Amino acid sequence: MTLIDGKAIAAQVKREIAAEVSEIVARGGKRPHLAAILVGHDGGSETYVASKVKACEECGFRSTLVRYDVDVTEDELLAKVRELNADADVDGFIVQLPLPKHISEQKVIETIDYRKDVDGFHPINVGRLSIGLPCYVSATPNGIMELLRRYQIETQGKKCVVLGRSNIVGKPMAMLMMQKAYPGDATVTVCHSRSKTLVQECREADIIIAALGQPGFVKADMVKEGAVVIDVGTTRVPDATRKSGFRLSGDVLFDEVAPKCSFITPVPGGVGPMTIVSLMKNTLLAGKKAIYK
Amino acid sequence: MTLIDGKAIAAQVKREIAAEVSEIVARGGKRPHLAAILVGHDGGSETYVASKVKACEECGFRSTLVRYDVDVTEDELLAKVRELNADADVDGFIVQLPLPKHISEQKVIETIDYRKDVDGFHPINVGRLSIGLPCYVSATPNGIMELLRRYQIETQGKKCVVLGRSNIVGKPMAMLMMQKAYPGDATVTVCHSRSKTLVQECREADIIIAALGQPGFVKADMVKEGAVVIDVGTTRVPDATRKSGFRLSGDVLFDEVAPKCSFITPVPGGVGPMTIVSLMKNTLLAGKKAIYK
Numbered sequence: 001m002t003l004i005d006g007k008a009i010a011a012q013v014k015r016e017i018a019a020e021v022s023e024i025v026a027r028g029g030k031r032p033h034l035a036a037i038l039v040g041h042d043g044g045s046e047t048y049v050a051s052k053v054k055a056c057e058e059c060g061f062r063s064t065l066v067r068y069d070v071d072v073t074e075d076e077l078l079a080k081v082r083e084l085n086a087d088a089d090v091d092g093f094i095v096q097l098p099l100p101k102h103i104s105e106q107k108v109i110e111t112i113d114y115r116k117d118v119d120g121f122h123p124i125n126v127g128r129l130s131i132g133l134p135c136y137v138s139a140t141p142n143g144i145m146e147l148l149r150r151y152q153i154e155t156q157g158k159k160c161v162v163l164g165r166s167n168i169v170g171k172p173m174a175m176l177m178m179q180k181a182y183p184g185d186a187t188v189t190v191c192h193s194r195s196k197t198l199v200q201e202c203r204e205a206d207i208i209i210a211a212l213g214q215p216g217f218v219k220a221d222m223v224k225e226g227a228v229v230i231d232v233g234t235t236r237v238p239d240a241t242r243k244s245g246f247r248l249s250g251d252v253l254f255d256e257v258a259p260k261c262s263f264i265t266p267v268p269g270g271v272g273p274m275t276i277v278s279l280m281k282n283t284l285l286a287g288k289k290a291i292y293k
Numbered sequence: 294m295t296l297i298d299g300k301a302i303a304a305q306v307k308r309e310i311a312a313e314v315s316e317i318v319a320r321g322g323k324r325p326h327l328a329a330i331l332v333g334h335d336g337g338s339e340t341y342v343a344s345k346v347k348a349c350e351e352c353g354f355r356s357t358l359v360r361y362d363v364d365v366t367e368d369e370l371l372a373k374v375r376e377l378n379a380d381a382d383v384d385g386f387i388v389q390l391p392l393p394k395h396i397s398e399q400k401v402i403e404t405i406d407y408r409k410d411v412d413g414f415h416p417i418n419v420g421r422l423s424i425g426l427p428c429y430v431s432a433t434p435n436g437i438m439e440l441l442r443r444y445q446i447e448t449q450g451k452k453c454v455v456l457g458r459s460n461i462v463g464k465p466m467a468m469l470m471m472q473k474a475y476p477g478d479a480t481v482t483v484c485h486s487r488s489k490t491l492v493q494e495c496r497e498a499d500i501i502i503a504a505l506g507q508p509g510f511v512k513a514d515m516v517k518e519g520a521v522v523i524d525v526g527t528t529r530v531p532d533a534t535r536k537s538g539f540r541l542s543g544d545v546l547f548d549e550v551a552p553k554c555s556f557i558t559p560v561p562g563g564v565g566p567m568t569i570v571s572l573m574k575n576t577l578l579a580g581k582k583a584i585y586k
Contacts, residue, residue: 106424106426122420123416123417123420123421123424123426124416124417124420125420126419126420126421126423126424127415127416127417127418127419127420127421127422127423128416128419128420129420130419130420130423130460130464130465130468131399131416131419131460131464132460133399133416156487157487157488157489158489159489159490165471165472165473167423167424167425171423171424171468171471172423174467174471174483175423175464178458178464178467178483178485179458180458180487185487186487187482187483187484187485187487187488187489187490187491187494188482188483189480189481189482189483189494190467190471190480190481190482191480192471192480194449194450194473194478194479194480195450195480196450196451196452196480197452197480197497198480200497201480201482204490204493
């Protein structure tokens with residue numbers, strides 16, 4: 001069993017990005033600039049945004065954090081989005097989700113210029129991903145692709161089961177894994193809460209990508225000997241022994257599943273660190289205008 | 294076994310559309326107008342476009358056919374696309390594929406205003422389909438959804454195997470069948486030429502949607518008793534007994550598969566007629582500005 005070290009790969013990718021940024025700047029090129037909009041003070045969102053700002057520093061990017069109170073109006077937020085669309089110095093930006101209920105997330109996403117949509121949530125980027133065209137791939141699926149690539153995990157013709165059909169993980173993950181490319185070219189099955197054959201699908205899977213957000217959902221008897229298991233789950237579970245009062249729990253019952261696997265990601269330290277690194281990769285692409293002019 | 298009568302359903306849908314168009318026009322509304330661009334004289338394309346023009350008449354639409362010789366330049370074609378984008382009288386239009394090799398199909402597709410893209414090929418429509426937002430759904434998958442709906446075929450939680458991963462059938466079909474909606478909410482598996490478990494997947498499937506373009510590929514021993522089989526294949530096979538010199542062959546070995554099925558589509562007369570009707574439905578939506586303003 002090989003433990004996939006997302007933390008180490010993430011650090012490696014950030015070093016590679018930082019080296020490229022140094023070169024770009026040394027040649028007189030522009031330092032990539034990521035902006036982030038954060039609304040309110042949700043604990044999870046604060047943590048994510050802080051990690052993104054820190055990752056920008058490690059990569060040598062410029063970063064800007066725009067904060068709004070939780071009662072910001074949709075119009076104010078959309079006006080800021082349009083301002084960032086028009087700001088030539090900002091290469092890419094994100095609006096940290098979730099947003100307060102009085103603001104339409106979809107409207108915000110569609111207002112972002114797709115050429116600066118480094119989260120890859122705009123319909124144009126989602127559509128291009130499906131078609132197989134260059135685009136900003138959403139961060140978590142992109143991070144998983146990078147792990148498969150770096151660990152040279154075979155995917156062609158393999159049965160890959162994706163648990164969960166969210167717009168930011170399950171669906172784009174499925175689309176990536178079915179493309180004629182490496183990683184990809186797999187037989188892809190998407191399971192969800194309504195799936196009657198979920199357990200059987202998992203038992204037959206060469207690769208399981210679990211993104212249900214249900215702690216410990218994937219058990220040993222659902223996993224084939226030698227399977228690759230990627231755990232996207234990061235549910236906060238109360239834990240009095242931690243200073244924070246919680247710990248992150250994956251969708252996979254790691255201790256009993258791991259011995260059966262050829263490769264498995266831990267939680268934390270697996271997919272999580274790669275998600276932020278994927279955003280950095282998209283920001284670098286945006287800075288270089290590598291996908292859109 | 295119930296034979297799904299695509300021809301009858303298509304006729305029914307066209308009558309419904311025609312009735313709605315009559316009402317719209319009677320109220321002083323605008324008659325929907327579909328334009329089609331046809332390049333060259335490919336036999337298949339000529340037939341399809343002629344059928345589309347005829348369907349427009351049946352639905353009470355205005356239609357315009359724009360023809361180019363096979364040596365039209367990409368620039369000329371793109372100029373016409375932009376002209377149709379700007380023409381307020383044209384509600385929707387299509388460029389019949391395939392195009393000659395010297396013209397980039399993708400460039401043409403992306404030049405079409407997504408609000409007039411009644412083929413549903415533009416990345417914005419593809420992305421919105423994936424996200425689950427209102428959009429122009431590409432014709433063949435949309436026609437299959439209509440058949441499932443009209444025959445009230447259960448899909449929730451069912452195992453649906455899609456054979457083929459093309460951008461115009463396999464991928465959007467898979468996306469539709471996994472959405473939380475009816476028809477849909479299925480466990481979806483996409484198989485293709487590289488799939489090692491294809492036969493097993495089919496044997497376990499409650500619904501098989503075959504879109505490989507390989508005549509007679511799906512045989513009786515690949516189909517579970519009581520399965521729903523939708524045959525998208527329409528390969529032209531030489532046949533000296535026909536006046537045309539060919540007959541259309543589906544991906545399913547109908548005679549041996551049909552007795553095992555709860556529902557099955559024939560070829561011809563199954564999915565084929567629904568494809569053109571779906572284009573008509575999109576044109577009606579475009580005429581009513583029901584999806585985009």
